[in-house]
Amino acid sequence: KLVESGGGLVKPGGSLRLSCAASGFTFSKAWMTWIRQAPGKGLEWVGRMRSTSNDGPIDYAAPVKGRFTISRDNSKNTLFLEMKNLKTEDTAVYYCTTGAGDGESLWGQGALVTVSS
Amino acid sequence: QTVVTQEPSLTVSPGGTVTLTCTSSSGPVTSGDYPNWFQQKPGQPPRPLIYSTNNKHSWTPARFSGSLLGGKATLTLSGVQPEDEADYYCLLYFGGVQLMFGGGTKLTVL
Numbered sequence: 001k002l003v004e005s006g007g008g009l010v011k012p013g014g015s016l017r018l019s020c021a022a023s024g025f026t027f028s029k030a031w032m033t034w035i036r037q038a039p040g041k042g043l044e045w046v047g048r049m050r051s052t053s054n055d056g057p058i059d060y061a062a063p064v065k066g067r068f069t070i071s072r073d074n075s076k077n078t079l080f081l082e083m084k085n086l087k088t089e090d091t092a093v094y095y096c097t098t099g100a101g102d103g104e105s106l107w108g109q110g111a112l113v114t115v116s117s
Numbered sequence: 118q119t120v121v122t123q124e125p126s127l128t129v130s131p132g133g134t135v136t137l138t139c140t141s142s143s144g145p146v147t148s149g150d151y152p153n154w155f156q157q158k159p160g161q162p163p164r165p166l167i168y169s170t171n172n173k174h175s176w177t178p179a180r181f182s183g184s185l186l187g188g189k190a191t192l193t194l195s196g197v198q199p200e201d202e203a204d205y206y207c208l209l210y211f212g213g214v215q216l217m218f219g220g221g222t223k224l225t226v227l
Contacts, residue, residue, distance in 0.1 A: 033216070043155070043163065043206050045216040059214045062118070095162060103153040103168030104208065110162055 002096050007111030014086050018111050020079040020096035025106075027077040028052045033104055034070060034081050036092035046094070049079070063089075086115045119143040121209055123219035128227055129197045137192040137222045139207030145188030146209065152190035153208040154183055156201075157221075163206060167192060194224075202226040 006018040022030070031054070034046035047060040049070045058070050069082040079096055094111050097104040120142040129135040139152060146152060152170050155163035165174055167183035170190065180196045190207055207219040 035218075042204075042221040043157075043208075043218040045208075045218060048214075048216065061215075099168070102172065102174065103151065103165060104155075105165045105168065105174060107162045107165075 002098065002106055002108035004094060004096055004108045004111035007094065007113050009114045009116065010086055011117050012086060012088055012115055014115070015082070015084045016086065016113060017083070018081040018094055018096075018113070020081075020108060022077045022079065022098070025098075025100070027072075028074040030098045030100070032070075032072065032079045033097045034068075034079075035095045035097055035104070036090075037095070037110075038089070038092040041092075044092070046081070083113070086113075088115050091115045119211065119217060121207065121217045121219040123205075123207060123222045125220065126223040126225065128225045129194070131197060131199055131226055133197050134193065134195045135197060135224065137194075137205055137207075137224070138186075139190040139192075139209070139219050140188070141209060143211070146185060146190045148185065150190070150209040150211065151213075152183065152185070153210075154181075154190075154192045155206045155208065157204045157206065166205075197226055199226050 001023045003021045010016050029051045033048040036044050047070050049058045050056045067085045071080045091114050097107045099105040122140045148170050154167040157163040166177050171183040182193050184191050205222045
């Protein structure tokens with residue numbers, strides 16, 4: 001199970017941190033992904049973090065690179081998305097996802113982030 | 118910048134068959150792009166249907182199938198049911214590190 005939290009209303013230029021609490025699987029071995037969906041729009045990949053044992057860079061989509069940071073706390077089975085310099089176009093429902101070699105098979109319910117003055 | 122394209126909308130009659138496609142502006146879609154397909158109904162998170170081109174999840178109804186055809190990833194619904202009316206999204210993994218969704222297909226069952 002994945003449960004996102006931390007969404008809310010923030011002003012343009014502001015910051016916000018989302019959390020994704022994981023349970024029911026070995027979190028440290030999971031590749032974790034953030035995906036977002038703007039109101040009435042399609043799905044957009046945000047970024048992905050490899051499992052702890054898989055050394056490699058964190059990958060980000062171009063629109064968020066340099067502003068968003070993905071991290072994880074394996075001791076708390078939690079994934080984070082730190083968002084800075086937020087823009088109105090970042091308004092979306094943010095989902096964390098994962099899979100066990102079967103694509104993005106597990107999704108949370110999402111957290112709504114609204115960027116507005 | 119690669120663009121992944123799907124039909125914006127399709128209409129199918131109950132009991133009919135419809136094929137949704139997913140194309141990449143960077144070239145033919147291959148099994149190495151690990152095509153995934155998702156179904157989304159209003160107010161719900163996406164529901165995974167297909168992964169790695171043609172593999173079904175345990176919850177995926179048998180009437181859904183995925184394949185590669187003519188350089189495109191395809192999702193075929195055979196014997197469409199009214200509850201299949203939804204938005205459908207494809208997802209491609211480019212080089213295993215950059216993921217990209219198609220714009221989605223709105224499927225109407227009429």
